[in-house]
Amino acid sequence: MSNTLTIALSKGRIFEQAMPLLAAGGIRAAEDPEKSRKLILDTNDPRVKLVIIRASDVPTYVEYGAADLGIAGKDVLLEHGGEGLYEPLDLGIARCRMMVAGKPDAQLDGRTDRRRQRIATKYVRCAERHFAAKGQQVEIIKLYGSMELAPLVGLSDLIVDLVESGNTLKANGLVPLEHICEISSRLVVNKASWKMKHARVTALLEALRGAVTQQAA
Numbered sequence: 001m002s003n004t005l006t007i008a009l010s011k012g013r014i015f016e017q018a019m020p021l022l023a024a025g026g027i028r029a030a031e032d033p034e035k036s037r038k039l040i041l042d043t044n045d046p047r048v049k050l051v052i053i054r055a056s057d058v059p060t061y062v063e064y065g066a067a068d069l070g071i072a073g074k075d076v077l078l079e080h081g082g083e084g085l086y087e088p089l090d091l092g093i094a095r096c097r098m099m100v101a102g103k104p105d106a107q108l109d110g111r112t113d114r115r116r117q118r119i120a121t122k123y124v125r126c127a128e129r130h131f132a133a134k135g136q137q138v139e140i141i142k143l144y145g146s147m148e149l150a151p152l153v154g155l156s157d158l159i160v161d162l163v164e165s166g167n168t169l170k171a172n173g174l175v176p177l178e179h180i181c182e183i184s185s186r187l188v189v190n191k192a193s194w195k196m197k198h199a200r201v202t203a204l205l206e207a208l209r210g211a212v213t214q215q216a217a
């Protein structure tokens with residue numbers, strides 16, 4: 001195993017909110033991923049690299065050991081299944097809620113007149129689990145983005161999506177209807193790296209834990 005620690009994360013809100021925490025662990029990115037096209041970023045520490053990837057790809061890179069560590073939303077981890085990784089720390093960043101939403105007059109009983117309700121979502125596993133727990137048989141329609149559009153054009157009766165302020169729903173005439181779970185980003189660790197690079201991984205983990213506690217105080 002190499003001497004380098006590789007951390008996988010996505011640009012945007014996770015990168016922006018993770019940087020102050022990583023700084024507490026002595027890690028500063030040499031470049032801004034919004035300005036650079038590089039996918040592997042150096043840091044001030046020659047033994048630490050950041051790989052910038054799609055949020056939903058982070059668990060895969062960490063599971064296969066292409067990155068030793070990663071930062072991923074709980075939504076992404078729930079969809080991935082979280083097999084093959086450790087999830088030792090809630091970083092408390094990129095907070096939002098997973099919710100069922102729809103038009104204000106939408107029914108929540110799982111049925112319309114003569115068919116099962118259709119639920120459009122990027123979060124198929126979470127949606128399946130939520131409706132199954134309520135004993136409702138629904139039809140899940142997998143989408144990759146802009147879930148808010150689905151009820152407006154008759155693709156679905158409801159959506160399952162992440163909600164922060166609710167402004168995106170509101171702008172599209174939708175309302176949050178049911179709370180599924182709270183979401184925040186987690187530190188994930190490759191299982192082999194946890195053993196083979198134990199001292200460095202735990203040193204970073206404890207620095208991050210300290211920074212999270214301080215940020216929460």
Ligand code: ATP
Pocket residue numbers: 010011012013014054055056072073074075076094095096145162163164165183184185
């Ligand atoms: P992409 O935008 O590339 O399709 P994505 O939507 O998963 O992928 P981001 O928008 O960067 O990527 O979101 C990354 C993570 O931030 C999500 O997995 C989720 O945990 C969290 N997140 C998403 N939307 C919000 C939101 N509105 N408020 C707070 N956190 C959010």
Ligand code: MG
Pocket residue numbers: none
């Ligand atoms: Mg997004």
